[in-house]
């Protein structure tokens with residue numbers, strides 16, 4: 001698990017064992033995860049989305065506590081995965097970390113509670129699966145417009161983004177901040193500290 005420039009976000013690169021049948025890899029490893037993050041992965045929901053090229057999902061985040069941490073990988077095709085630090089008071093507030101996830105490197109991204117997440121499908125079809133620490137709670141999920149220039153994301157040219165009506169109508173980061181909807185860095189740290197001190201695992 002390698003840090004990717006935003007506290008609470010990591011990239012995991014698996015070792016892929018190839019042979020004449022195909023390949024094998026461990027796309028999640030508890031020991032490495034726990035050593036990096038400081039607590040074990042809680043998984044209360046496993047999601048799968050299939051996206052056509054250009055589909056741009058996100059940027060989504062959930063109220064903290066409990067938020068929704070996610071462990072994401074792309075099983076078929078490729079996506080540009082984006083983590084956005086939308087936690088007020090964070091030293092890297094407004095920073096984005098962009099990583100390609102695909103069916104070649106089979107990398108995975110983990111984002112802790114309170115971070116914003118989105119991705120763009122680069123291939124004709126992109127199959128993304130992710131483990132989520134909390135069940136879907138639509139009333140507690142919010143969005144920031146993924147094309148907001150304040151996020152500083154350089155989306156690839158030549159791909160026409162396809163957004164859901166909800167995401168297309170999402171406010172800018174500044175608007176979400178003014179509405180008081182952003183999680184605070186202090187609340188996120190406090191919640192993660194609680195997870196680290198929980199010994200019931």
Ligand SMILES: Cc1cn([C@H]2C[C@H](O)[C@@H](COP(=O)(O)OP(=O)(O)O[C@H]3O[C@@H](C)C(=O)[C@@H](O)[C@H]3O)O2)c(=O)[nH]c1=O
Pocket residue numbers: 047049057058059060070117118119135136164166
């Ligand atoms: C996210 C989610 C959606 N749904 C339903 C609601 C809706 O009818 C349909 C599609 O929902 P959405 O448009 O919100 O799906 P999508 O835009 O793919 O939302 C996802 O985006 C990425 C970037 C994330 O990080 C995820 O956590 C999630 O927010 O699926 C569930 O039943 N459970 C879920 O957990």
